[in-house]
Amino acid sequence: MKIAIPHSLLYYYYFPLWDTFFKELGFEVVDTGPTTKDILDKGSKAAVADICAPIKIFTGHVIEGLEKADYVFVPRFARIKKPEYFCPKFMGLPDIIEGTVEKSKGRVISPIINEKNNENISSPRGYEILIDMFGFSHREIRLAIKRAEEVFERFKSLMHSGLSCDKALNSYRTGRWEEDLGKVKKDGDVTIAVLGYVYDVYDSFISMDVVKKLETLGVNIKTFEMVPQEVAYESLKHYRKRLFWTFSNRVLGAGLYYLKDPDVDGIIHVTAFGCGPDAIVGRFLQFESDVAGKPFTTLRVDEHTGEGHMVTRIEAFVDMLRRKKWAKLSEVL
């Protein structure tokens, strides 16, 4: 049996877990691969016009996956931390797919992720639909998920050691865990925290590889995945009430953490055009950056953003940070 895992949305964060899990169960896993123009077009055609780019892209990957495999994996993310939830579109993701992708009927595997406090999404309960669908035993599911969780823990430790999640994914694929642990490029002269959801930052079609472009400009990068969940939440403590969306809190919390980090010279918030939660996250990040006196900029991206335009903007931002830094240094000297 072939199952396709759409290379989109939380793929970037959870692929090692899912990949291991399904392989343990004897599935052949098909990765739909990085977003291409073709995938994007398929998705845009099927999805409703006003929906955010990440969901359009996901829809495209599902269609692609249906062509390449027997089943497609479309998890329903409700929550991984109480009392928060995911963006409503994640909660209704399988419903959206059912409504917009005709051929998906009966071929979508949608476990419900509903955890009280478990970033590892590793309780077998949600995956029990596989028992009904394919006749696995409870034990098989439990063992497979346990194995997957171990892998995911290693993946997380790579990220916490300073690897961004696409680099950690690469280590997972190549199996070079030990060698890559803590191997972070630190020779740039400025450091920028690039904050945003993994599917915005690492989808080369949405953000046009902003991270790589910054690196070629000689910038060190920090991202929210490098900040462990507990640490991110710690820095949110002074808020009256948390945001409702776990990953939004992670992004915001990491932002607040980096604002206090003397190594970080500036912040770039990467957000998809029309993203609901980010209207609020962005406002808070901007507000707090002003208070902390650190340069902040928003990179609003979608499937139509012009690359030239983006490069000019980040170059200008990096130049500004450099000038600021040199001015400060020369003061000291």
Next chain:
Amino acid sequence: MKVSFPYMGSAIVYKKLFEFLEHEVIMPPKPTQRTMDLGVKYSPEFACIPLKMVMGTYLEAIEKGAKVLVTSGGHGPCRAGFYGDTHRNILKSLGYDDIELIIFDAPQDSWRAFFRNVQKIRNGVPWHKVINRMYTLYRFVQKLDELEKMVQKIRPYEVNKGQTTQVWNQIQERFDKIKTRKELYKVYEECKQLLFSIPTRKVDEKDRIRVGIVGEIYVVMESSINFGIEEILGNLGVEVERSLYLFEWINDNLVPWILRPKRFKEIIKKGQRYIKILIGGHAVETVGHIIDFKERGFDGIVHLMPFACLPELVTQSLIPKISKEVDIPILSLPIDEQTGKANMLTRIEAFIDLLKNRKRGKTKEVFIDNIQEHVQEERVVMV
């Protein structure tokens, strides 16, 4: 305290609430283009239109002298639960340090905060009076909603254009003056008679078109943002009913779950045929009501949603499928500051033409002579 609140739908109800609690009420003006401009100017660009409109309303209420703004919070997963904090943040950055924003979150989030708020707005009125007056208010909402439902059924058949709306405005003015329960029941009866005395046309069943309005609460309830869609439809000869009325909303949301009307649970169940879990906003209810309207013999659905509304985009993704499977035409209208009235009107008119064509030939001939009976026949649904 000079109290004000967001304007949404029957705003006189909120006004009554604070009058009953003996506050000085600053009535927020009904939202206009200026409200929208103010709101858009000071809110995050990608905030939803209700957040922007409420922002504008607050600024206008403050201009009129409001010092305290009272609103509800909510507990996700949608943005609505964060409106209050965002508004507070914006007001602060505009330098309004003396404005207090009281946000009522769901009590189960923090009972302590909830009661602190209750104490604040109770304003020292003795509890027995509070309870008595709240009960009056509860009935007040119920009666007002009943009358509004009648208005929506009479308007399409009025002989003199605009008369029903005129009477409805009178009704609201009269309700505004009510102080006691006894008065309420008396005024209600009189208003009902007022409605029934409106001359109406004789209507043939095959020409009667009924449309259900569903969607996100603010755009469904507040006519200033949806261009008065109920009136537009009424004037096109269409009977309308909304998925949401304040009285039902109170029963559905403020009454403990076990006491909630069975009807609400049924709607949720119907909605879950297409959206399996509650995802915030009114998405599941929207779907549930679409199915419910169909089952009750409605001819079409107008789905209103703020542009880029998270839960309603999930609904919208399902609309073609639902429309086909349930067999009911659905018109989905996204609304934001750029939505033009003319464009919307054209789409609505085309939609109603479609419904009329569909209907012809499908139905048996039934005449309604007596508007009073017609209007009352379905009132059972209310309680």
